[in-house]
Amino acid sequence: MATVWRSQYAFARFFVGKTVRILNNASDLGARLKPESISIPLSRKYSNYAASPFVSKIQEQYEFEIVKNPPEWGYVERFLPLETVPQIKPKESYPSGWIAPKEEAKNLPYYIARNKNHQIPIYLEIGYRGQRKITKIKRIEGDIWLMNDLIKKYLKNKCNRYVETRVHEMGKFIDVKGDYVNILIDWAHAQGF
Amino acid sequence: MSSALINAIKRLNISVLPQIRFCSSTANQSSAINVINNEFSVTKKEWKFPPSYTKPREVWIENLDTIEEKKVGLFELHPLVYAAAPRIDIIHKNVTWQKKYRWVSWAHTKTRAEVRGGGKKPWPQKGLGRARHGSIRSPLWRGGGVAHGPRSGKTHFYMLDIYSRLHGLTSTLSAKFAQDDLHVVRDLELPTDESEYLIELIEKRNWGPSVLLVDDTDYAPRNITVATDSLQYVNIMPVYGLNVYSMLKHDTLILTQAAAEKIEERILHHLNSTKVVSKFKLSQV
Numbered sequence: 103m104a105t106v107w108r109s110q111y112a113f114a115r116f117f118v119g120k121t122v123r124i125l126n127n128a129s130d131l132g133a134r135l136k137p138e139s140i141s142i143p144l145s146r147k148y149s150n151y152a153a154s155p156f157v158s159k160i161q162e163q164y165e166f167e168i169v170k171n172p173p174e175w176g177y178v179e180r181f182l183p184l185e186t187v188p189q190i191k192p193k194e195s196y197p198s199g200w201i202a203p204k205e206e207a208k209n210l211p212y213y214i215a216r217n218k219n220h221q222i223p224i225y226l227e228i229g230y231r232g233q234r235k236i237t238k239i240k241r242i243e244g245d246i247w248l249m250n251d252l253i254k255k256y257l258k259n260k261c262n263r264y265v266e267t268r269v270h271e272m273g274k275f276i277d278v279k280g281d282y283v284n285i286l287i288d289w290a291h292a293q294g295f
Numbered sequence: 296m297s298s299a300l301i302n303a304i305k306r307l308n309i310s311v312l313p314q315i316r317f318c319s320s321t322a323n324q325s326s327a328i329n330v331i332n333n334e335f336s337v338t339k340k341e342w343k344f345p346p347s348y349t350k351p352r353e354v355w356i357e358n359l360d361t362i363e364e365k366k367v368g369l370f371e372l373h374p375l376v377y378a379a380a381p382r383i384d385i386i387h388k389n390v391t392w393q394k395k396y397r398w399v400s401w402a403h404t405k406t407r408a409e410v411r412g413g414g415k416k417p418w419p420q421k422g423l424g425r426a427r428h429g430s431i432r433s434p435l436w437r438g439g440g441v442a443h444g445p446r447s448g449k450t451h452f453y454m455l456d457i458y459s460r461l462h463g464l465t466s467t468l469s470a471k472f473a474q475d476d477l478h479v480v481r482d483l484e485l486p487t488d489e490s491e492y493l494i495e496l497i498e499k500r501n502w503g504p505s506v507l508l509v510d511d512t513d514y515a516p517r518n519i520t521v522a523t524d525s526l527q528y529v530n531i532m533p534v535y536g537l538n539v540y541s542m543l544k545h546d547t548l549i550l551t552q553a554a555a556e557k558i559e560e561r562i563l564h565h566l567n568s569t570k571v572v573s574k575f576k577l578s579q580v
């Protein structure tokens with residue numbers, strides 16, 4: 103503070119004794135200048151930094167009080183980003199076309215858990231400059247091998263061709279060779295995941 | 296109402312008893328009697344992010360104030376944290392990271408410029424029938440400088456992404472829990488501050504040679520700090536210090552009930568957080 107004060111000193115003398123209100127962005131950083139706080143001798147050398155006076159009296163420009171949990175804070179909270187995606191509110195239908203997971207799917211021996219955005223974790227992975235497309239089903243719980251057999255059978259009936267899959271039991275995912283994302287998401291919705 | 300409770304306790308008893316490790320048959324009987332006669336609290340938990348398909352895991356709450364193991368309650372653990380698939384590749388990734396980020400290599404060699412001498416051309420370029428050389432400290436020479444050798448003060452710091460770090464923690468906790476190396480105790484209060492008590496307790500309960508105690512506070516009770524002070528294989532750690540390397544280094548992991556809850560809460564928070572964590576940059580403040 104003292105450093106700032108000193109550097110502003112040359113200009114501060116113009117304010118001394120004036121009754122004009124100092125604006126918010128005044129150069130004195132909120133400390134109100136008072137005539138008695140600065141005494142300017144006539145033979146002042148403004149180039150001499152070491153001889154400049156220290157700041158003695160600093161008064162707050164604004165009076166304020168600190169309040170914990172004011173009622174207005176609720177309006178601020180509305181603008182704060184949510185920490186997590188909120189829990190699902192059960193409805194008849196959702197305008198976006200999003201489908202809620204069904205409770206009876208939990209009785210199946212296998213399960214695809216929704217991710218933290220409540221979406222089904224089935225993704226398309228493109229590799230080798232678009233040459234290889236792999237549909238990845240993640241977050242599989244329960245009997246992953248049974249689910250693998252069912253998916254293979256379902257895709258063979260649906261697409262009239264054999265599809266290759268790869269099961270990673272410890273990583274809880276199945277890779278299906280080819281782009282079957284929409285078919286598999288529809289299948290997962292039909293199962294109730 | 297009471298009959299339902301008794302039935303529930305009986306069922307719990309039957310389902311959980313085979314998992315418990317006992318030193319002898321007499322201990323087996325006494326513990327079983329303890330469970331039936333003494334009242335103990337079965338804590339059913341309401342999670343902010345309840346498990347969708349996998350069932351919660353149950354764990355006994357044990358005590359530390361007697362050498363003989365007493366079960367003071369039953370406790371539920373979230374399967375996403377304590378029953379995840381133990382990915383040893385991700386555990387290894389974490390251990391490698393933890394070893395590397397603190398490693399500064401001080402190996403050092405001198406270049407041809409730093410080796411003393413070698414300023415003069417050893418012999419003329421032409422006319423002697425010998426190979427042309429400009430300095431006796433060239434890397435080709437014996438006693439010369441080293442080309443592309445190690446230079447000291449090389450850091451191996453890097454930051455593993457937060458998802459791998461979280462996955463490493465859940466994998467290690469789950470592996471410890473599945474191997475019966477994770478125990479939950481009510482608190483870390485000991486009756487004495489003698490380390491013999493703790494040694495005997497660890498021996499009696501068949502806890503591993505090395506034990507890591509985790510509490511959710513920075514300050515452990517005085518008795519246990521004094522007792523573990525001379526034991527190099529028993530260490531105390533706060534929740535925020537829990538890491539994959541230490542969990543693997545110690546054979547048995549002892550969590551207090553509060554610590555287990557806190558770990559669960561923090562990991563679940565990060566698993567479900569929408570905050571996008573950008574890649575760590577060295578230049579970041």
